Amino acid sequence: MRPENNPVGQNSRSFIETARRAQIVASAIEVIAEHGFAGASLARIAEHAGISKGVISYHFTGKDELMEEVVSQVYADTVRYILARMEGQETATALLRTQIIAGAQHMREHRAQVKALGEIFSNLRLPDGRPRYGVAASEELFQSLEHIYRLGQQSGEFRPFDVRVMAVSHLAAMDNMFAYWSAHPEHDLEAHARELADLFEHAVGARKTRS
Incomplete structure (x- = not known):
């Protein structure tokens, strides 16, 4: 047993645990995409990962927490990809187009993730029966889109409009694009x-600058 003050041991455990959680999440995505939310039992996910169900229970309190981690990791990966392609863009118009097009480019290579997210969003519920990922759960995304639209208004690229209305419409359009x-x-x-x-470029009255 390693001493508790051994930083090497702590780092090693942290790395191993992080890798194991990532393995479980990856298997959960594949199982959900293939069998649907209802068919994605912890036992089936464990079998896919080549581990025991007890290993999943060690890392996650239950299926709900695992599903939330799937959403968190997929979103984090997608955001990193999009932000990397936004870097160096100098106009709000370019940022707007990049956000939409880069999002599609990333998800095209991760079809199982799209299917898994759709299943989770449709089926995961809070204790009171409300959807876990309803409109209220999208606030951070709305705000990030509002930032782009507000930037365009400030620069004179975009016409005046309600940025919250545009952000809600933008996100809904992307969600339906992926669902279709x-x-x-x-x-x-x-x-x-x-x-x-x-x-959306035409809707906001942006100048014509293709990325």
């Missing part, structure tokens, strides 16, 4: 994203 692609895998997701970027 999930149901119709033959659909050209990136072409859809470009059309969507055109739509």
